[in-house]
Amino acid sequence: MTMILSTGDLRDLARRRIPRAIFDYAEGGSYDERTLRRNTDDLDALSFRQRVMVDVSDISLATTLVGLPASMPLGIAPTGLAGFFHADGEILGARAAAAFGIPFCLSTMSICSIEDVRAATTQPFWFQQYLMRDRGFNQELIERAIAAQCSALVLTLDLQVLGERRRDPRNGLSIPPRLSLRNAFDLVTKPAWIKTVLLGKRRTFGNLAGRIGGSSGISRLSEWTASQFDASANWRDVDWVRSRWPGKLILKGVLDAEDARLALATGADAIVVSNHGGRQLDGAPSSIAVLPEVVRAIDGRCEVLFDGGIRSGQDIAKALALGARGALIGKSFLYALAAGGQAGVTRALQILREELRVTLALTGTSRIDDVGPHILR
Numbered sequence: 164m165t166m167i168l169s170t171g172d173l174r175d176l177a178r179r180r181i182p183r184a185i186f187d188y189a190e191g192g193s194y195d196e197r198t199l200r201r202n203t204d205d206l207d208a209l210s211f212r213q214r215v216m217v218d219v220s221d222i223s224l225a226t227t228l229v230g231l232p233a234s235m236p237l238g239i240a241p242t243g244l245a246g247f248f249h250a251d252g253e254i255l256g257a258r259a260a261a262a263f264g265i266p267f268c269l270s271t272m273s274i275c276s277i278e279d280v281r282a283a284t285t286q287p288f289w290f291q292q293y294l295m296r297d298r299g300f301n302q303e304l305i306e307r308a309i310a311a312q313c314s315a316l317v318l319t320l321d322l323q324v325l326g327e328r329r330r331d332p333r334n335g336l337s338i339p340p341r342l343s344l345r346n347a348f349d350l351v352t353k354p355a356w357i358k359t360v361l362l363g364k365r366r367t368f369g370n371l372a373g374r375i376g377g378s379s380g381i382s383r384l385s386e387w388t389a390s391q392f393d394a395s396a397n398w399r400d401v402d403w404v405r406s407r408w409p410g411k412l413i414l415k416g417v418l419d420a421e422d423a424r425l426a427l428a429t430g431a432d433a434i435v436v437s438n439h440g441g442r443q444l445d446g447a448p449s450s451i452a453v454l455p456e457v458v459r460a461i462d463g464r465c466e467v468l469f470d471g472g473i474r475s476g477q478d479i480a481k482a483l484a485l486g487a488r489g490a491l492i493g494k495s496f497l498y499a500l501a502a503g504g505q506a507g508v509t510r511a512l513q514i515l516r517e518e519l520r521v522t523l524a525l526t527g528t529s530r531i532d533d534v535g536p537h538i539l540r
């Protein structure tokens with residue numbers, strides 16, 4: 164792992180290790196992928212102010228995120244299918260995050276179940292859910308998250324209907340993954356993945372046991388989502404979740420100042436400024452473009468977290484400069500997981516931490532709390 168020097172190196176390695184359909188599930192966005200590109204382009208377009216001759220011999224990245232100490236202002240975002248990027252992917256991701264002292268968020272659409280991750284880890288993790296048509300299932304997931312002593316519930320707001328990710332049907336992405344004529348050439352070059360994932364013990368959504376149609380599994384994720392997720396969900400339903408979940412509540416998928424105010428009114432502890440990694444409304448602005456207006460609307464009344472395009476420690480510093488308390492990684496986590504399992508994720512976190520530390524130093528900043536718009540030009 165020592166010649167892995169950037170999250171881009173981990174992405175290159177991931178591309179060689181896992182099937183194209185799985186890699187593309189992480190890599191892709193919806194429709195023409197305009198918003199996906201904006202996320203990284205708009206972060207790239209920001210420049211730092213370089214400051215010199217400031218004593219930066221003692222830099223601290225330590226902070227708190229949603230009420231708990233974190234060794235740096237970063238968390239692992241909820242991502243579906245992590246267990247297809249590496250066997251036991253969610254467990255390994257949670258362990259790497261815990262060893263680093265940062266939060267890990269498990270997705271409802273994970274391969275390892277909430278109970279699997281709880282049994283295999285010692286630190287509390289966050290759990291993400293959507294509003295489902297069957298509200299009894301939401302209630303059940305909340306109870307399971309309470310039983311697993313999850314430290315926060317992340318409610319995703321921006322996926323009432325699914326933006327089409329064209330790569331998935333083109334690649335024939337199915338759950339469980341299958342060998343077919345279409346992917347045979349690709350799969351023969353990935354023997355380790357075949358052995359550990361395709362023939363492994365966890366091959367479908369761990370949290371959804373008994374809820375996914377028959378033995379044939381899911382051939383079109385979009386059809387399954389349309390049948391299960393509640394397109395009629397509204398802010399009253401968020402109140403419903405708030406009244407049932409006793410712990411910290413994080414609302415993910417806010418991309419507008421007015422929605423930020425409505426989210427705040429629910430009593431949420433944090434919001435995540437997010438366009439779902441460019442996977443939902445194509446043509447929406449980048450997350451970084453709307454972060455300042457959301458931060459102004461919230462005005463310190465709850466925590467503002469950020470995701471969308473974070474590939475480096477420099478990107479984390481930019482999000483913090485524009486008012487985020489912390490950033491989340493989704494794609495960079497999945498690439499790292501595919502590249503090297505727990506060691507891969509650990510390497511990604513080391514890289515991001517070092518990049519952030521050096522960026523702080525070269526902008527003349529010693530404390531995370533001192534990062535502000537003045538570090539940008």
Ligand code: GLV
Binds near residue numbers: 242272442
């Ligand atoms: C799930 O939330 C996804 O973006 O695939």
